[in-house]
Amino acid sequence: MSASPPHDPKQSASVIFVLLISAAAALGGFLFGFDTAVINGAVVALGDYFKVGPVLVGMSVSLALIGSAVGALLSGSVSDRYGRIKPMLLSAFLFTISGVGSGLPITVWDFIFWRFLGGVGIGLASAITPAYIAEISPASLRGSFGSLQQLAIVVGIFVAMLSNYMLVGIAGGSADNVLWLGFETWRWMFWAEVPPALLYGFAALMIPESPRYLIASRREKEAEGILAKVLGEKTLDKIEEIKGSLKIECTPSFAALRCEGGLHPVVWIGLGLSVLQQFVGINVIFYYGSMLWRSVGFSEENSLWITVITGVVNIVTTLVAIVLIDRVGRKPLLLAGSAGMLVTLGVLAYLFGNAPLDATGHPVLQGASATTALYSANLYVFCFGFSWGPVVWVLLGEMFNNRIRASALALGAGAQWVANFMVSASFPSLVSRVGLGITYSIYAFFAALSFFFVLFMVRETKGRELEDME
Template identity: 55%
Template sequence: MAAAEGTDDKHSHTTAILVASAAAIGGFLFGYDTSVINGAVAAIQREFEISSVTLGFVVSSALLGAMVGAWFAGPLANRLGRVRVMVIAAIIFLISAIGSALAVHPVDLTIWRVLGGLGVGAASVIAPAYIAEIAPAKLRGRLGSLQQLAIVAGIFVALLVDYIIADVSGGASEETPWGGTAWRWMFASGAVPAVIYGIMALQIPESPRYLVSKNELTKAKDVLKRLIGGNVDGRIREIQRSLRSDKPVRLSDLRGPVLGLLGIVWVGILLSVFQQFVGINVIFYYSSVLWEAVGFDSNNSMLISVITSVTNIVTTVIAIMLVDRIGRKPLLMAGAAIMTVSLGTMAVVFASAPLVENAQGEMQPELQGVAGPIALVAANLFVFGFGCSWGPVVWVLLGEMFGNRIRASALALAAGAQWLANWAVSTTFPWLSEKGLGLAYGLYAGFAFLAFFFVWRAVRETKGRELEDMDNPAAARA
């Protein structure tokens, strides 16, 4: 009998992994959208003849849409179901990819990017929430990390596609052999993962917690048997108990004594903000332009960006292996320490580099001697520190740290804060880089340093706990 139960558990865990992997493809869209513009940045600026400030807004405009999409994804998911929202997100991203490729002006490009952000923002909230709701407790950290693995895979594929298109065309501003400018095909390529995500979303079951909330108990039991195995009646009763006080998503659900919000909500918001304020998306939005600025040619700059994204994938796999063994908090603290050192090194290298005039008459830092390799190693060490900690672990925590009653609204608010912080960093980087890359990286190093102490004092470990346990009032206090 024990052997049979063990076999059933193994089968259900395999099913849970496959279902979570399909849901995590929403993270792939997130990562793809984050980096597909990387190879197009310089070409867009040249074609539309826009300033660095305007360029920063165009590049980061998708994040404004993502912030809105993240907030409304929660109420929509509670009304329509998790799977339907995934399909809607895929359709929106598909339309955005095609529209961005056909843009004729910075204004309509910005509009299409904002529209795509709506889909990406919705997917960024639904995927971790769905995975947390279908995953067995012993696997939840690893399965939650699949979201970040999908994100970094999306980043890698987008950068690789950019590199191939630019290499075949002779540059992002050049005509491709099959017609049309290279940077437009970079955007158009986003249609492929959007279609795949939509198809995969239609193949997975609805969240058992959503089904219980709609009183579809038979369907919920069937899903739980497939994903968890064994006798699921007790789990159904636990979900019913935790959902009895469930209400429509409102900010009023999150009110508390700490500056108007519950302490646990502030922890989620600050985790999201610190994740972005260390400057990770500067690497993935502007890395090609950055490496061109310090002496690498266009193709080599894109190739370096591809290599950096591979580092990100490898470190995320490491995090998936460790998150349920070591725990969430130790990984976050270790990652913050690594990022502080690597960003501090980059700040010193760029601050001390001599300025030289480029072909456009602009003054840019020139990394001489060993400074170039040191900067490259430090950048990849920074990606390593982020990839094995703050990248995946923050998404895991956001999916599991809130009680059932407030999960949708708290996760939506935290994700919205994350996208807003991402937008702030991405928009200000072109301006900051003109003031000096040493200043920019020094600022990000300071935030990484603060993040270490924030985790040490405010973040509680969630490893191995059932989601229903988060409804305990003690777990809702920071």
């Protein structure tokens, strides 16, 4: 019987150190998830309060995503100039004022403004956090630590859905009802974001700067101290390796993404991953889930409870991804997720497309059809949760070389938010014009497309050092 390898306390300490600072950075992901999902429980109440139709309701939900695209596109230049920590602090500030303002709107337009500001914060956090975690983590654990971003996102989504459900329950079953201090329940849904936003700002003040940014800024002594805690030893070799990968004639910028004939091929692959992650329709479940289930016959409170169950499924499957991503690799998880989403979206498209209609023209699911739809929707979330949810963010954080990482990730995240906007803004109109069946068929088509895109275009990055990326 062979002896087990001796325990290395230095290595254990470095893993715990990286885990703690990665978790602190991932609080931005929690706010990302909370902010994008909190609108789910308030969307119907907002339509009633502002007395607007489905188009403006869709815009009030989705225009925040344009702010997210702006924040993501700005993140590359901001993080290259000011580091990774200061943009995190700015993001926390934007989350805070957005949460306060969204609960005190006068018209639908100033509500959209507050949501836009929160969206800028989301965009900054969504691009900077995976880059920071990738740059601070050892290669052997980078996938698992990088998945903390997605875990934080889905926990944020779950907490927002649970918070909405509990607030509506306390208020008597409707987000329109007055809750505390004379304010309606939907206002408190947005104000619940303020405490975690403040916590994120405090956490950002406590974590170290990215060693790769410090070396690029000629602050090698500071970088050496951080790398010593991350790697335990061989810090001088790593510093020289990083310096070698940063030897370029120009500073990192969007111009660095270009090669002869256009964008670098790996940047196009990053853009493809970002867009397809959204075109499979996942955020329709999280933004419009309660409205969707109410439209097919469930009560408001039961609809919110279904979204809570969906949030739990999302968390569990992300934990599965964290366990598997550094063992089986990125590409196999993406392929399995695409296949699963194709099947489950196909089932939903069939059920919604063949359901009987009520007097208002909405499909009504009853009996076995309703049960099958619930199982299919949650299996769809399961398939997304162990694959395209966490893996795309991990790949975006690690697939680019040091020269272009911040700018390429900013471009990819920006494209992701634009795609998210397109899907979210179009959903209410698509449903009213062509129905839920065809709408879900469109998402199923993109799930099929995502399978072949990964099969032929995506390269495995498991176990590779960031300095070895092309």
